[in-house]
Amino acid sequence: MAFKLTDYEAYDFANRRHIGPTPKEMADMLKVIGFKTLDELIDATVPPAIRQKEPLDWGDALTERDALYHMREVAGQNKVLTSLIGQGYYGTTTPAPILRNILENPAWYTAYTPYQPEISQGRLEALLNFQTMVSDLTGMDIANASLLDEATAAAEAMAMAKRAGKSKSNASAFFVDQNCHPQTIEVIRTRAAPLGVDVTVADPAELEPGAYFGAIFQYPGTYGHVRDFSAEIAALHEHKGLAIVAADILSLALLKSPGEMGADIAIGSTQRFGVPMGYGGPHAAYMATTDKLKRAMPGRIIGVSIDDRGNKAYRLALQTREQHIRREKANSNVCTAQALLAVMASMYGVYHGPDGIKAIAQSVHRKAARLAIGLEEAGFSVEPEVFFDTITVEVGPLQETVMQAAVQQGINLRRVGTTKVGISLDEQTRSETLEAVWAAFGISRKDIRPEVPPYRLPDAMLRESAYMTHPIFHKNRAEAEMTRYMRRLADRDLALDRAMIPLGSCTMKLNATVEMIPVTWPEFANLHPFVPEDQALGYKYMIDDLSDKLCQITGYDAISMQPNSGAQGEYAGLLTIRNYHASKGQGHRNICLIPTSAHGTNPATAQMVGYKVVPVKSDDDGNIDVADFRAKAEKHSKDLAGCMITYPSTHGVFEETVQEVCQITHDHGGQVYIDGANMNAMVGVSRPGDIGGDVSHLNLHKTFCIPHGGGGPGMGPIGVKSHLTDYLPGHPELNQAIGPVSAAPYGSPSILPVSWAYVLLMGGAGLTQATKVAILNANYIAARLKDAYPILYTSSSGRIAHECILDTRPLSEQGNITVDDVAKRLIDSGFHAPTMSWPVAGTLMVEPTESEPKDELDRFCDAMLSIRAEAQAVIDGKIDADNNPLKNAPHTVRDLVGDWDRPYTREQACFPPGALGVDKYWSPVNRVDNVYGDRNLVCTCPPMSDYEDEA
Incomplete structure (x- = not known):
């Protein structure tokens, strides 16, 4: 039979790459279910009243080739300069074996959170390495397996200090070092307000220890100052206050550790350990603390246990999914961490070892010292006298001239006040970089390395204690050995590249290679989050276009890309509602109705914004008990802030009463938050903004194909109706009045190309x-x-x-x-x-x-x-x-x-x-003993003898 052009089925992404069953297989499956067509099934499943009226349409779906061509053109609108802005973000070199074998490897980026430890031993070991590295460098007893970013880690630490502190007289006042990074200060303020915490930002010399339940200090300071906080910490302890140190992790290779100062909690970012800046994220933050505070620490902790045969095995310890157990009494709402980025940072530590990390830190400092000497000899005033990698230069009325001259040299500097310029160096800084900076200041000078390297570190604060002593940080020197180590760990895990991961409410779907490719393009990977707007036009185009498409998908009027996890999206959504009520003079509204079937993060999030959770029953069919919902809405009518519901329901059903529930909430003055975790059942079929939702978060790491990465990265942007637009999270770098919920203005934008590629490749029909x-x-x-x-x-x-x-x-x-x-x-x-x-x-x-x-x-x-x-x-x-x-x-x-x-x-x-x-997957361990692990808590790498005994 002759082939006809009309017989050809378009070989596009939607029908041959992303969607699994073929049309014939779909027909066979429909027979098993009892339907003739797919549309008949949908008509019987989705209530007619909530079906969206207009189809999704933004033009034809792109082929993989055309999508990459288009994205390359857009990426080209970004200008990649050398950014010496600092402020918590630094140029870094991702070792090529880690780039290829971790970041670009689906065995690592398609893995799920390690709730099933037997099939997660590889990523659990990598995260245990992370904890060990962080504990050693910070001088603390125990570290978690990462948080979202430095600013939110600081906010979590503040809440932890309030929760765990013993002081009664100062339970509502918190001190913030004025030398903290500006975005950190603003996120702390955002988080503090709903909790009734009064934040004081001042010089540490002005600290009155008895007046605060805790304090946070930046080390080194955002403008470069290096100071010992031991005296301030001791004074806090005398009044039973807790001390937090936000420490640059690379500087700790040379400087006295927070633990040696007596800190109770240390936080920071591991971005400069091999993770690209990515216009702000994702990066793994860290938190470490003392042994006595370990049960108050938020986030995940990897612990060492045994399996049924008595062999060593790793697992999540203490707080596994604690929100589902403790709900509004949980330590935090943190659900997604930054596991993939923590793995990268830990492998950076394994790759370089302590000697390599110290050498990098020394190199960075020596370059900063040479830069300062060149500026001083030219007559510029440089401060501080002692520093690690950051200096601030007084330029008076020449600030704008110097800033623009630097850009012409291919360099971004930091604007400090109206008369100063900040400069932060990093491991990518070369002699040519120093010469270009000098040139921006009008100095013609060659970078000549003196025989005796200069240094500007305070002698009394030089580190003497050992760190990263475990053999795991000393044995993987040869690339062959390092590559085999990463391969061995990957082989112990079961990720999406091996088999289906059929997790309810977690949507482990294809993370297509073509979607992942742009993530590591320099134009997306190497931008500092605070570069001038004209250097990030490609990002602006992508974010605007993706936002427009998400608005069409959800029925909302505006999108905020700032939340960098689903839980952050929940928090940002409720905070937006809180801001809205306050603007109407109804700040007293503080009751949140939440079904008992809701995600555990929902009540935890409501508590974080200062709301009181009122549970709503489920009926015998698992749906919201509308009578109970109505009764509680009426009872709390004057104080009702809103409700949090999940649609389709957490029980996996399109509830037919959803519009009634939304209307009841609105009738009593509340706002409706619809959890977007189950959006994969709605895209193109029903829109939360049409059925009564005022705000929803979207899990881009679920519905829109960003991979889970073993427990992160995530992205949880929120969509809102027009009346809430003015109350979305803002950011100080964008001169916006509303406070931020994340460190960077757009959360973790370097992974947005994944979701953008997905919607371009699929099109509305796909x-x-x-x-x-x-x-x-x-x-x-x-x-x-x-x-x-x-x-x-x-x-x-x-x-x-x-x-x-x-x-x-x-x-x-x-x-x-x-x-x-x-x-x-x-x-x-x-x-x-x-x-x-x-x-x-x-x-x-x-x-x-x-x-x-x-x-x-x-x-x-x-x-x-x-x-x-x-x-x-x-x-x-x-x-x-x-x-x-x-x-x-x-x-x-x-x-x-x-x-x-x-x-x-x-x-x-x-x-x-x-x-x-032939391709049988073998679990590397037998069933893990969870009880033993919690009774014998070990959260750092076990001695090598354990490995040798097993071998």
């Missing part, structure tokens, strides 16, 4: 099709598994949205087979478990996403059905109740080759249905 296929895939899994596992919640039409809850509680009741047993047995089949025990204890919430092809869905279903059969055998007494494949899972190579005394075969143990033969 995005809509993706939503429909996500719903199809979820309903297909539910149809295949419903006879083996009850589907906990469905709509009135018997359908689910993009995820379903499988009830495994009957297995526990009848055969003592727990949800953990099911999850660990899935590892033997080569799968990451679905979301466990949330939102309902003892269940599994499954979300397959549109990216998964039918073969992978069937492999997962086959594995789940096999597990159900094994559980039934236990229930029927055919398999030992305590010694069976479920209780002993996951099975390792050691199990396979060791002595075998189990009442089932090795093949049944290690190659159950769903497991691949």
Whole structure:
């Protein structure tokens, strides 16, 4: 039969690259569910009242080639100069092996948060290295596995000091060193206001220790000053106040550590450890503290435990998903960290080792000293006398002349006040850079290195204590060895490049290579966040265009890109509502209605903005109990600030009463926050701004393809209706009145090319099709598994949205087979478990996403059905109740080759249905003992003898 042009199906990104099932596979899946067409399924699933009226349309979808061409043109509008602005952001060199094998490697960037430790041992070890490195450099007892950025880490530290401090007389006053970075000061102020904390910004010499529950000091200061805060810290301690030091991590290779000053908490950024500036992010912040405060520390902590065989194994310790347990009493709402960037920073430490880190720090300082000498000899006044990498130069009325002359030399300097110029050097600074800076000051001078290197560090503060002494920071010197180390760690993990990760509410979908490519382009990667606007026109174009498309997708009128995680988006959304009420003279409104089924970050976030959480019941079908919602809205009408709801619901259903709930809230003067975690079921089908939402955050690291990176980066921009636009987060660098929630004006903009590429490649029709296929895939899994596992919640039409809850509680009741047993047995089949025990204890919430092809869905279903059969055998007494494949899972190579005394075969143990033969994934450890890990808390690298014993 002759080929006709009309027979050709367009080979575009949406129908051949991003969406998993083929049209024929979709037809077969629809038969299993009981529908003839995909549109029939959608009509039966999504309530007609909330369907959007107009299709998404911003022109034809681009091919991969055309998208990259277009993005390259836009990137070219950015001007990449050498930025010596400092202020917490510095040029850095990402070692090529780390660039290729971590940042650009899907084995690392497609991994999920390590809630299943057995299949996360590689990234857990890398993050443990991070904690060890930070603890050593800061001189503190324990560090977490990263926070979002330095400014929010400072705000978290303030809240931690308030929570953990013993002082009663000064519980509402906090001192901030005026030498902190400006964006840090403003984020602290933003966070302090709802908590009723009075912030004083002043010179540390003016500190009255008894007047504050805590204080934060910048080390070195934003203008370069290096001073010892030991006396101030001791005075705070006399009055039971807590001291925080915001420390530049590279400077700590040469300077006395915060721990040696007596600090209670140290925070900072690890950006300059190999992570590009990226116009502001993402970068991993750190927090370290004393042993006595470890349980008050927010964020994730990696701990060392043992597995069932007694071998060393890593896990998340203490506060794993604490928001879901403690809710509004949680330490913070931090959910996403910056795991991928923390891994990069830790590998930078492994790559260079302590000697290399010290050499880099010495080189930076010596260049700064030579620069200062050249300026001083030319007659300029340079301060401070002692510094690490930053100096401030008095230029009087010549400020603008010097700034512009520097730009002509290809250099960005920092404007300080109206008469000074700030200069911060970094590891990329070359002799030519110094000469260009001198030229901007009108100095013709060559950089000649003297035989005796100059230094301007205070002798009394030179570091004498050792750091990074663990062998892990000394053994990987040869690139071959380093590359193999990173490969070994990656091989221990199960990421999206190996198998489907069907996590409900987490949307682990394709992170396409073509979307990732622009992230490391110099035009996106190497911009300082505070460069002049005309140097970032490409970023402006991309952000504006992506914002316009997100507004069309959501039905909102404006977007703020500042929140750099989903939890930050929640916080920014509620803060916007709080600002709005205050502007109307209704600042007393402080009641927030939140369904009991909501994400745990919701009540934690409400508490952070000073709201009182009033829980709302769910009805028997898992929906919001409208009668209870109405009664509580009426009861708190005068003080109702708003409600936080998730749509589709956390139970995976399009609730038909959502518009009624929104209207009730509005009738009582409240605002509606719709959590965007489940937006993957709505794009192109329904818009939160049309159904009653006033504000929503969007998880770009879920719905819009930014990869999870093992627990971050994330992006949580918020969309708002027009009446809230004036109350969105602002930023001091943009001269905006409203305070910021993140350090950089646009959060983590260097990962925005991923989402922008996604919407360009898919087009409106492709995005809509993706939503429909996500719903199809979820309903297909539910149809295949419903006879083996009850589907906990469905709509009135018997359908689910993009995820379903499988009830495994009957297995526990009848055969003592727990949800953990099911999850660990899935590892033997080569799968990451679905979301466990949330939102309902003892269940599994499954979300397959549109990216998964039918073969992978069937492999997962086959594995789940096999597990159900094994559980039934236990229930029927055919398999030992305590010694069976479920209780002993996951099975390792050691199990396979060791002595075998189990009442089932090795093949049944290690190659159950769903497991691949040649490409079988092997868990590196047996089931991890969580209780042992918390009772024997170790959060730094264990001695090398442990590794040698295992080897």
